[in-house]
Structure formats: structure tokens, C-alpha cells
Amino acid sequence: MQDQDLCAAQNRGVRELGAEKLVGWDEVQQGVVINSFDGDATGIVHQKAEERVYSDFNSYTATVASWRVQKPVFNIDVCIDCQNCWVWCPDSSIISRDKQMLGIDYDHCKGCGVCVEVCPTNPKSLLMFTEHTELDAALSGWPEKTKKEEK
Amino acid sequence: MAITSIKNLKEFSTNNDRFEGAHLLCPGCAHSMIVRELMNCTDDNLVISTNTGCLEVSTAVYPYTSWDTSWIHIGFENAATAISGAEAMYKARKRKGTLKDPDAPVKFVAFGGDGSTYDIGFQWLSGAMERGHDFTYICLDNENYANTGGQRSSSTPIGATTTTAQAGSHSYGKKEKKKDIVSIMAAHGAPYVAQLAPNKWKSMAQGFQKALGTEGPCFINTVSACTTEWRFDPKDTIHITDLATDSLMFPIYEIIDGHELNILYRPKNVIPVEEYLAAQGRYKHLFKPEHKHVIESIQKEIDQKWEMLQRREEARI
Ligand SMILES: Cc1ncc(C[n+]2csc(CCOP(=O)(O)OP(=O)(O)O)c2C)c(N)n1
Numbered sequence: 001m002q003d004q005d006l007c008a009a010q011n012r013g014v015r016e017l018g019a020e021k022l023v024g025w026d027e028v029q030q031g032v033v034i035n036s037f038d039g040d041a042t043g044i045v046h047q048k049a050e051e052r053v054y055s056d057f058n059s060y061t062a063t064v065a066s067w068r069v070q071k072p073v074f075n076i077d078v079c080i081d082c083q084n085c086w087v088w089c090p091d092s093s094i095i096s097r098d099k100q101m102l103g104i105d106y107d108h109c110k111g112c113g114v115c116v117e118v119c120p121t122n123p124k125s126l127l128m129f130t131e132h133t134e135l136d137a138a139l140s141g142w143p144e145k146t147k148k149e150e151k
Numbered sequence: 152m153a154i155t156s157i158k159n160l161k162e163f164s165t166n167n168d169r170f171e172g173a174h175l176l177c178p179g180c181a182h183s184m185i186v187r188e189l190m191n192c193t194d195d196n197l198v199i200s201t202n203t204g205c206l207e208v209s210t211a212v213y214p215y216t217s218w219d220t221s222w223i224h225i226g227f228e229n230a231a232t233a234i235s236g237a238e239a240m241y242k243a244r245k246r247k248g249t250l251k252d253p254d255a256p257v258k259f260v261a262f263g264g265d266g267s268t269y270d271i272g273f274q275w276l277s278g279a280m281e282r283g284h285d286f287t288y289i290c291l292d293n294e295n296y297a298n299t300g301g302q303r304s305s306s307t308p309i310g311a312t313t314t315t316a317q318a319g320s321h322s323y324g325k326k327e328k329k330k331d332i333v334s335i336m337a338a339h340g341a342p343y344v345a346q347l348a349p350n351k352w353k354s355m356a357q358g359f360q361k362a363l364g365t366e367g368p369c370f371i372n373t374v375s376a377c378t379t380e381w382r383f384d385p386k387d388t389i390h391i392t393d394l395a396t397d398s399l400m401f402p403i404y405e406i407i408d409g410h411e412l413n414i415l416y417r418p419k420n421v422i423p424v425e426e427y428l429a430a431q432g433r434y435k436h437l438f439k440p441e442h443k444h445v446i447e448s449i450q451k452e453i454d455q456k457w458e459m460l461q462r463r464e465e466a467r468i
């Protein structure tokens with residue numbers, strides 16, 4: 001005896017596409033779609049992350065923090081807001097608002113160290129520390145300005 | 152179109168990212184630097200297709216997506232096919248008056264790796280360019296099939312070791328030259344073709360904006376340094392790309408309407424290609440005495456190409 005539901009595979013493509021009604025090519029129902037936002041996503045380009053309603057499917061709601069062995073630490077006192085770190089961070093993890101660098105998004109940072117390399121200040125405004133280093137400890141031991149090597 | 156201002160980096164940084172973190176690309180991967188910049192250089196709605204490769208598998212791992220725009224994943228060879236179809240459908244629906252918001256500006260973009268662009272999706276890309284769809288195709292050129300473990304592609308330069316063209320006692324790595332995809336695409340008569348690099352963020356953003364603002368099929372080859380297969384420390388992605396552009400291994404230029412060539416970056420100090428090669432594990436074997444001749448021939452090729460580009464630019468034809 002065969003269960004009707006178990007035989008559904010025979011009709012699957014047809015039914016899922018809504019084609020049993022003989023609809024036109026531009027009326028076919030969507031297949032599987034994952035929505036990045038809950039509700040209306042019009043205009044999200046003008047919304048900052050904190051203003052958006054991310055859906056649970058958006059990787060913004062996930063974390064890759066466990067990938068890190070080292071983490072960048074930000075010292076705002078030295079920063080000149082050049083935004084080098086913002087443009088080159090491969091993990092959208094530099095939090096910049098209104099032309100100012102505010103800090104690091106540690107949920108998404110993978111600890112690659114690119115931001116430290118591209119930071120132009122002397123001493124650098126970003127430095128790598130082992131993951132378990134306390135923020136205070138990192139900041140209190142921040143290096144002094146280094147003199148240019150004499151040639 | 153709504154171009155976002157790129158007068159300087161501070162201003163550029165006021166854009167809100169539409170490419171989200173917690174994708175699974177390697178730390179330091181240049182693919183995401185390029186994708187972020189494309190998405191930050193316009194306010195328009197984007198419809199993006201991405202075929203199989205590191206970018207696709209790392210940004211759509213169920214249940215997550217890192218894309219805040221319409222995004223289609225399609226098989227390895229078909230980024231150009233999918234975006235052609237989407238663009239054609241959009242135009243048809245606009246004509247029929249069945250679009251919800253017909254006045255909303257929308258741009259069509261395809262991302263493919265070099266494996267899919269130079270090799271496997273080549274005829275489909277050529278077809279889409281010839282049919283003249285209104286889209287921008289961006290190749291993320293990391294010079295190998297990175298997602299499947301680093302096989303050689305027709306973009307892999309001569310002398311690089313890959314898993315299918317391995318350097319060893321009888322081989323210096325890949326023996327064939329890199330295919331000149333930029334010239335091939337320009338030969339389609341495309342209105343805008345360019346080679347750009349993420350270390351030169353401004354010329355890259357401006358090139359992206361030109362392509363998005365140009366009607367018709369545009370092609371951009373971007374240099375995408377691959378920390379895993381090129382074998383360098385993830386922190387050095389931008390440094391390696393600097394060496395690539397400053398040694399002229401990757402000259403930065405555009406070709407308009409298939410003929411008008413403009414050089415977009417002239418290094419103040421051109422560095423010997425040896426410095427670029429020495430910074431990456433994939434070229435380590437070339438520094439053995441028996442393979443040094445390969446470095447010399449690479450340098451010679453670079454010099455000839457640069458000479459050719461400069462003459463083409465001067466000729467203004
Ligand atoms: C038709 C087909 N052949 C082979 C594969 C396996 N495959 C998946 S990704 C990939 C390599 C992609 O290389 P590339 O396009 O250069 O992108 P990258 O991963 O380097 O960014 C291969 C061979 C596939 N998915 N489909």
C-alpha cells in the first residue's frame with residue numbers, strides 16, 4: 001500500500017513551482033528564499049546596523065569569535081580616524097559612525113591583524129594581543145612613539 | 152544612480168555595510184574586501200549572482216546569509232547566465248508594468264572566481280557580454296581554484312606551485328602563462344573593462360562606480376590575494392597586494408569601448424617582481440638556482456606588458 005504523501009515526489013517540482021495552474025513565467029511562485037531582514041527591507045542601505053531588524057538568518061546575528069587566537073585592541077587616544085582599518089577589514093568588524101572609528105565588533109572579528117598593519121599612526125592605534133588579555137592591561141602597556149630610524 | 156561619495160575615506164566610511172560579518176572566508180581574505188567595497192559604493196538596490204567558489208560557499212552556509220541585498224547562488228559556470236536572466240526578466244516586467252516599484256534604481260552584479268571566469272564559466276560569460284545585458288561582472292582573481300584546495304587555473308601565473316601543477320625536482324610549478332582576460336573582455340567591445348586592486352581603494356571604488364553607471368556589459372578583474380593558497384600571513388593581505396601593484400605584476404588600468412586605454416595607477420617606485428614573489432610561499436622554489444631563469448622571464452614579461460600599456464595609452468586610439 002502506498003501513502004499518497006510519500007509519493008508526492010512525483011509531482012514535487014510541478015507543485016512547488018505552482019505550475020499546476022499553468023501560470024506565466026513571471027507569475028511562478030518563489031522557491032526557497034532566505035530573508036536577511038524581518039519585515040520590509042526597503043531602505044536598509046540608509047540604516048546603521050543598530051537600526052536594522054536583522055532576521056535570524058542573517059550572519060550578522062552569528063559569531064565567529066571562537067576563530068580568534070589573537071585580538072586587535074583599539075586605543076582611541078592615538079587614533080586619527082583615517083578609516084584605513086574600516087575600508088580593509090575583511091569581516092565588517094570596524095565600527096565607524098559619523099567618520100569616527102569607535103571600536104571593534106568582537107562577534108565578527110577573526111583576528112587577522114590586517115587593521116593593525118594598515119593603521120598609520122605612531123604608535124599604532126590598533127595592536128594585537130592574545131585573546132585572553134584584559135583591555136586595561138593592553139592599554140596600560142601601550143608602546144611610546146618610536147623615532148624614525150636614522151639613515 | 153545614487154553614487155556614494157568617495158572624495159575621501161572618512162566620507163566613504165559613513166556608508167552602512169550591506170555585506171555582513173560572520174561569513175566563513177579565511178581571516179584576511181581579500182574577496183570580502185572587494186565585495187564590501189562594491190556594495191558600499193552605491194545606494195542603489197543590488198541584484199547579485201555568485202557562482203560556486205570560496206565567496207559563495209562561505210557567505211551562504213545554511214541557515215545564514217551574509218548578503219543584505221537580493222542574492223542568487225548558481226552553479227560554478229553560471230554567474231553571468233543567472234545575472235543575464237535576472238536582468239532580462241527585470242526589463243520585461245518593467246515593460247509589462249508588473250514591478251512593485253518600477254522607479255527604484257537597481258543594478259545587476261555578478262561575482263565569479265578566476266576558475267569560473269577564466270575557465271569554466273568562460274563561454275557563458277562571453278555569451279552574456281555579447282548579448283549586451285546591463286550588468287557588471289567582477290572576477291575575484293586569486294589565481295587558483297581556492298575553494299577546492301588550490302588547483303591551477305588558466306589565471307595561475309607561470310612558476311606558481313599549485314596542487315595540480317606542483318613544483319618539485321622536475322618542475323618549477325605551472326609552465327603556462329596567465330591568460331589575459333582583460334584584453335579578451337575588451338575585445339568583446341564592452342563599454343567598460345578594468346583591472347583593479349583593493350589596496351588602491353579609491354581607484355577600485357571609482358572603477359566600480361563607472362561600471363555600475365555604464366549601461367551594458369562591464370567586466371572588472373580584481374586582484375584578490377589568497378592567504379591560504381598564496382601562502383602568506385593573513386595580516387599581510389594589503390602588503391602583498393601593494394607588492395603586486397607596485398611591481399606591475401598587476402597593472403591597474405581600464406579600457407573604454409574596447410579600445411581607449413587609461414592607466415589608473417603609476418607606482419612612484421616600481422619594485423622588482425622578485426620582491427613580490429619572495430613574499431609568498433607559492434613561489435619559494437623559484438629562488439633555487441636552477442629556477443632563477445623563471446623569475447627573469449617573469450620580469451621580462453612584466454616590462455614588455457607595461458611598455459605595451461603605456462604605448463596604447465599614449466596612442467589614444
Ligand atoms: C561544474 C563544477 N565543477 C566543479 C565544481 C567544484 N568546485 C567548486 S568551487 C571550485 C573552485 C572555484 O575556483 P574559483 O572560481 O577560482 O573561485 P575561488 O574559490 O578561488 O574563489 C570547484 C572546482 C563545481 N562546483 N561545479
Ligand code: SF4
Nearest residue numbers: 089109110112113115
Ligand atoms: S583583526 Fe581582522 S577581522 Fe578583526 S577588526 Fe582587524 S581587520 Fe577586522
Ligand code: SF4
Nearest residue numbers: 079080082083085119
Ligand atoms: S587605521 Fe588606525 S588611525 Fe586609522 S581609523 Fe583605524 S585605528 Fe584610527
Ligand code: SF4
Nearest residue numbers: 177180205377378379
Ligand atoms: S582559500 Fe583563499 S580565497 Fe578562499 S577564503 Fe581562504 S583566503 Fe579567501
Ligand SMILES: [Mg+2]
Nearest residue numbers: 264265295297
Ligand atoms: Mg580562484
